[in-house]
Amino acid sequence: MNKPSYPHPVIAREGWPFLAAIVLVSIIVTFWSPWASLPLWLISLFVLQFFRDPARVAPDGELYVLSPADGRIVSVEEVKDAYAQRDALKISVFMNVFNVHSNRAPVNGEVLSVDYFAGQFFNAALDKASLQNERNATVLRTSQGHVVTAVQVAGLIAKRILCYIKPGDQVYRGQRYGFIRFGSRVDVYLPLGSRPRVSIGDKVQATSTVLAELPAAASEQTHA
Structure with missing residues (x-):
């Protein structure tokens, strides 16, 4: 796909x-x-x-997780994925006002859920922005059974998160699925065992950059 x-x-x-x-x-x-x-x-x-x-051209590799946004890596850490109710590896991309703000699907898969959360407008580069800012969380499941969560997070001056997909849709890697107006952030939550391909401070491009590689076998995961 x-x-x-x-x-x-x-x-x-x-x-x-x-x-x-x-x-x-x-x-x-x-x-x-x-x-x-x-x-x-x-x-x-x-x-x-x-x-x-x-x-943008997506690199080959079914287990590759592609960057959903242009920007700079500000977080690579193991955390709790509150949207899919599991422990996960989180990779965060911060977009400043000079980056492309079109958001692209990181993997091929089915949309399990799309949930909007009202919130604050802290600087999107801060860790607390992930759970306190206005955001839109999309949970995907790949054909191999991996659960991947992509969260669009509003920033200090971003006042509009746009998302064009809904539960039940099939998306492909690099597909344009949303847009965030002005400075913002996208968090990607991956199954534990995924291998990061980026480090904090790296500059990435949507679709073109591989953020991580999923494990060959999908572990048992939960989605609420």
Whole structure:
């Protein structure tokens, strides 16, 4: 179920209203005063780069867990996965405002659950953001039986988490499934025994970077 990159424009559809609005205002102000419009054109460039959404190629490997987001690794640790009720390996990717914010599925599999949780808006680079910030948790099960949880976490200024999949859907690695506007984070919870392929501080790209390799045999796991 490894499919090619989804057909899409270079600029994420979530950004079209924002980009159209700021460009329109910039054009109007340009007719009035070209110099006064310069800050608006700079904002337009920022919005353009923020909502870019490049196609990516997924590396081969059925047991590979791919990064669901662009950014920097801020956590690799064993924790409790509260969404699937099990002990797990958590790998967290922090996205700043200059990263691509389109979220991609980390594995092939079935969507078991999608749950939204209201919360705070702490800096997404902080550990407490994982369980205290506004977030959306998606639990997946691979064809080999592994349970993988991907959690979209809002950041300090992120006010909108978008998720386009629902329980029962089948997703493929690298499939675009959501978007988080402005600085944010994605946590991935994996079965114990998974082998990390990244370290804290590493820069990663959605779909292109392998976060970890799942164990060959799926252990007994729980999902509430």
